[in-house]
Amino acid sequence: MADQHAPALVRRPSSTLPAQASPCDALAIHTQPLSFDHPCRRKKLALAATILGSSMAFIDGSVVNVALPSIQTELGASVAAIQWVVNAYLLFLGALVLVGGSLGDKLGRRTVFIAGIGLFTLASIGCGLAPGVGALIAARAAQGIGAALLVPSSLAIIGAVFDDKERGKAIGTWAGVGAITSAVGPVAGGWLVDAFSWRAIFFLNVPIACATIALAVVAVPDSRQEKDPSHLDPASKGLALPRLDWPGAATAAAGLAALTYGLTIASARGFGDRWVLASILGGLLVLSGFVVLEAKTRNPMMPLDVFRSRDFVGANLVTLLLYFGLGGALFFLPFTLIRAYGYSATEAGAALLPVPVTIGLLSRFTGGLTSRYGARALLGIGPVIAAVGFAMLALPWVRGEYWRGFFPALVVLGLGMTITVAPLTTTVMTSVSAARTGVASGINNAVARVASLLAIAVLGIVFVWSHDAALDARLDASNVPQAARETARLTQGTMNASSAPPGATDATTRAEVARAQAEALGAALRAVALVSAMCALAGAALAVLTIHEASGKTAARG
Known part of the structure; x- marks a missing residue:
């Protein structure tokens, strides 16, 4: 999709x-x-x-x-x-x-x-x-x-x-x-x-x-694309292909880069830092300029008229929220499996297989559900199931045990995404005129990429702050010597649970600190999973509120 x-x-x-x-x-x-x-x-x-x-x-x-x-x-x-x-x-x-x-x-x-x-x-x-x-x-x-x-x-x-x-x-x-x-x-x-x-x-x-x-x-x-009669080139007094919207692309890239940079460094510096605020506010200002530019450009890469469709707006909001949660969870999950629970890179890669395998096995069945039940019903159900899958990653017993913890959660997540994507795609493609389907699909793709981009930055704040708070709490409870505690905090930048801080000279302290770091990483992943679940639930609510009940049925029959 x-x-x-x-x-x-x-x-x-x-x-x-x-x-x-x-x-x-x-x-x-x-x-x-x-x-x-x-x-x-x-x-x-x-x-x-x-x-x-x-x-x-x-x-x-x-x-x-x-x-x-x-x-x-x-x-x-x-x-x-x-x-x-x-x-x-x-x-x-x-x-x-x-x-x-x-x-x-x-x-x-x-x-x-x-x-x-x-x-x-x-x-x-x-x-x-x-x-x-x-x-x-x-x-x-x-x-x-x-x-x-x-x-x-x-x-x-x-x-x-x-x-x-x-x-x-x-x-x-x-x-x-x-x-x-x-x-x-x-x-x-x-x-x-x-x-x-x-x-x-x-x-x-x-x-x-x-x-x-x-x-x-x-x-x-x-x-090459055939020349479009709707575009007239005054210089040649003939027909010409649409010009490329390089100013729009450059403005979008600059705005997103500034916003993402500000959100990324906020995890270490906090939102009170002047560079964080300047970067975030500057990015938002440039992105606002991008919208103004697209409204005035003759051949914009993102024509704003497609957003007059409530179904199109709703589908893209669902895409933004769902891919935000998915992009963040799938970024931090293998990182945590390797750093906290000692998985090899091969094992961490294999651990993600339930999501694509579930989709592959069930997609043929779920593909026809849109024409039967309509897009809105499925977009209300699918993200809720995905939210359950995210929430299952945050259950107390999900502490490195794959078959009892991560595997069922990823299967449920895959099921939710399987139910969601086909009706989401159908809504995007049928909410605009036939001449605009290419533009609509391209915008929807860009929204999904931007969602993952922002997720890694925003959920990175959730991950780092949750990790730091959990590590401090566990070190406090473990009565770790002050020197080891300080050096442990200095290693938070790399978050490597397998390497004890140099200040921890005795084996018991090193083991205690390593265990606290691993538990802190697990707590950070659970926090990310809960935020992802809330985003998926918000996506389901928006789908019910914005997408027409008959969306998908007519298109499928036609």
Whole structure:
């Protein structure tokens, strides 16, 4: 649902598209029949190119969270820094994905696709060679720009190469492989981290990129969007393609960057710090300017007229809240499993499998529920079930025990997301006119990315403050010597429960401090899970209040 990038391709609710292979992204078009039976060998090669190219973004998006503890340890990064390892990618992907799709339409989809792959690959090499966390964050930002070019172009290529009869199967194949890579990615990435290094997950992109570019050159036509009669170029006195909204993209990226930076450093400095306040207020001011700019721009990347639909506004608010909770929970869960409970990276990656597996097994069944019960009913039920799954992560006995604690919670969460995503997608696509479906799907994708971006920053405050408070309480209760207590607090920046503070010289004190740090990390995860649950419940309430009762039924029958 969340990653609908290609305006030229999206034509129906089932064609919602994954970019970073989160389980919900894959579910959106999981109901499409999967088939590799295409009549033309060149079409098969073109489809293979789009699958391989998108898979790079899928794999990186799903494995980096598992690698974060290893990255933090090797580079000596703070919690705020590792948040930016993920946020730098999400920031530029979310801000530029709408422009990326339009750029492919204008300059040629193959050209932009190959350029995106090239940039993504060079950035991946930069990630793998990064000598410090600053260089890694910069390379991750470049990866986000590359992903904003390659993913929407890959979907537009499918739309150009396959006709209406074949397109559904091609998209289904593309989505099915994306779902597989998003599910297997964390496990394979965790194994690479354990067996080699976190750097290996980035170098893996190089051979994939070489194969993708070769296939694209051989099999993919450099198609462009036909000129739109509604756009007249006064200079040439003829027809022209819409101009790209670079000012809008730059303003959105700057505003989101400032806001996210302020929220990220607030966990360490507090909201009373002048730089925190200046960054947050500056970001909000720039984002307000973005809205004004989009209202006045002739060809905005986010046309404001689509927000006249109450269903569209409601669907995007539900997306924002639900993906906020999901993005935050899935960011801090593997981190806590590794840091607090001693999971290996492979085990932490495998621990997340219940969510995509549940979605994969049940999506075919739930895909038809929208036409039977309507979107509003399902959007009232699905987020509530997801909220239960989040809340189960906060139960008292969830303290590292996987099968009794994390596994049932993730299955319930997967069930809630399965029920939610299809009607959410349907509502987004049917709440606007047919001519606006591409724009609507792109905006919805951007909202989902921004939700994850803000979640990591905001829930990072919840996580750090909850951790610090719980650690102080446990150290107070344990009568740890003052010297060890002080050094323990100094290690809170890295939150590594496996390394005792240097001031703890005796084995008993070291064990006591390590246990307190682990328990504090578990308490922090439970706090994040509870906030995620509240966001999901708020999403359910907004769906009932804003979305029309008949939404989804008419579209499905039509």
